[in-house]
Amino acid sequence: MTKGIEQRLKSKNINPTAMRLLxxxxxxxxxxxxxxxxxxxxxxxxxxxxxxxxxxxxxxKGLVHHIDDGTGTTKYAxxxxxxxxxxxxxxxxxxxxNTCKETFxxxxxxxxxxxxPEKFRSEEMNLVIKGICDRCNPD
Amino acid sequence: MTKGIEQRLKSKNINPTAMRLLxxxxxxxxxxxxxxxxxxxxxxxxxxxxxxxxxxxxxxKGLVHHIDDGTGTTKYAxxxxxxxxxxxxxxxxxxxxNTCKETFxxxxxxxxxxxxPEKFRSEEMNLVIKGICDRCNPD
DNA sequence: CTAACTTTGCAATAGCATTGCATCGTATTT
DNA sequence: AAATACGATGCAATGCTATTGCAAAGTTAG
Numbered sequence: 001m002t003k004g005i006e007q008r009l010k011s012k013n014i015n016p017t018a019m020r021l022l023x024x025x026x027x028x029x030x031x032x033x034x035x036x037x038x039x040x041x042x043x044x045x046x047x048x049x050x051x052x053x054x055x056x057x058x059x060x061k062g063l064v065h066h067i068d069d070g071t072g073t074t075k076y077a078x079x080x081x082x083x084x085x086x087x088x089x090x091x092x093x094x095x096x097x098n099t100c101k102e103t104f105x106x107x108x109x110x111x112x113x114x115x116x117p118e119k120f121r122s123e124e125m126n127l128v129i130k131g132i133c134d135r136c137n138p139d
Numbered sequence: 140m141t142k143g144i145e146q147r148l149k150s151k152n153i154n155p156t157a158m159r160l161l162x163x164x165x166x167x168x169x170x171x172x173x174x175x176x177x178x179x180x181x182x183x184x185x186x187x188x189x190x191x192x193x194x195x196x197x198x199x200k201g202l203v204h205h206i207d208d209g210t211g212t213t214k215y216a217x218x219x220x221x222x223x224x225x226x227x228x229x230x231x232x233x234x235x236x237n238t239c240k241e242t243f244x245x246x247x248x249x250x251x252x253x254x255x256p257e258k259f260r261s262e263e264m265n266l267v268i269k270g271i272c273d274r275c276n277p278d
Numbered sequence: 279c280t281a282a283c284t285t286t287g288c289a290a291t292a293g294c295a296t297t298g299c300a301t302c303g304t305a306t307t308t
Numbered sequence: 309a310a311a312t313a314c315g316a317t318g319c320a321a322t323g324c325t326a327t328t329g330c331a332a333a334g335t336t337a338g
Binding site for chain 1 (some may be wrong): 242245256260263268
């Protein structure tokens with residue numbers, strides 16, 4: 001069971017410690033992006049700072065990416081497989097639901113090409129759409 | 140001189156106090172979005188909280204909009220004329236320069252239409268592009 | 279002139295992000 | 309197997325931004 005998780009850590013060059021296995025396992029169970037506080041509450045008693053650093057390590061190694069959804073608290077979510085640490089494939093759109101207050105990745109919704117004014121050069125893009133998510137939409 | 144500024148406040152239903160005239164005047168001199176701390180430093184000795192509330196009032200009345208550029212600190216910039224407080228016309232793109240660390244509005248660069256997955260409904264969008272701005276681009 | 283309301287300033291708080299340092303565990307070397 | 313080196317963890321402490329409560333000052337209306 002934990003084999004797959006361990007493999008996933010190793011494939012990203014992350015030492016598979018007990019803590020990290022637990023955190024990754026927890027992350028894989030989420031269908032929304034979570035904050036550090038969510039993680040802290042969701043996992044048994046554990047140190048907030050360690051969790052913080054665990055997420056940071058995961059991010060450096062390309063296992064998770066962080067999302068600034070405009071709420072003021074950073075959210076984290078697992079990356080697609082293609083991420084390699086240096087260049088996150090975070091060109092997908094993020095969605096914040098005004099009703100349930102959850103933040104989701106929309107991995108299949110890409111940010112379209114945008115033509116910038118003269119001499120501006122794009123390196124990263126971050127698009128957050130706010131609205132009603134599929135679960136909260138009564139239609 | 141201050142006539143125009145005063146008019147601009149009145150047209151948005153904001154009482155033109157001395158403080159507010161100064162803040163608006165300062166904002167009009169900026170070509171980049173500024174943080175509360177920038178405003179505090181840029182203006183003479185003044186109370187941070189008052190400035191904070193001034194910006195908040197301006198925002199409620201549709202005179203400025205805030206930008207979450209991903210740096211963690213909120214930036215503020217003047218709105219286009221069309222804003223009416225309820226619905227900000229903030230469908231333009233914001234640009235954060237990785238070199239000079241400034242945040243700009245790109246009022247003529249609109250966010251393109253994005254087709255969301257089934258049952259997702261969009262209400263607001265926030266697109267921040269990071270890269271090199273025209274001034275910092277050596278080309 | 280007084281009362282009502284708005285604006286301002288000070289104090290205080292809360293929450294998140296972040297770093298320093300000590301401890302502990304594991305892996306490596308001898 | 310013992311000593312050592314390195315990475316991971318946990319605790320303490322700090323900084324910064326955003327935000328609210330309350331009292332003082334200023335402004336407007338009656």
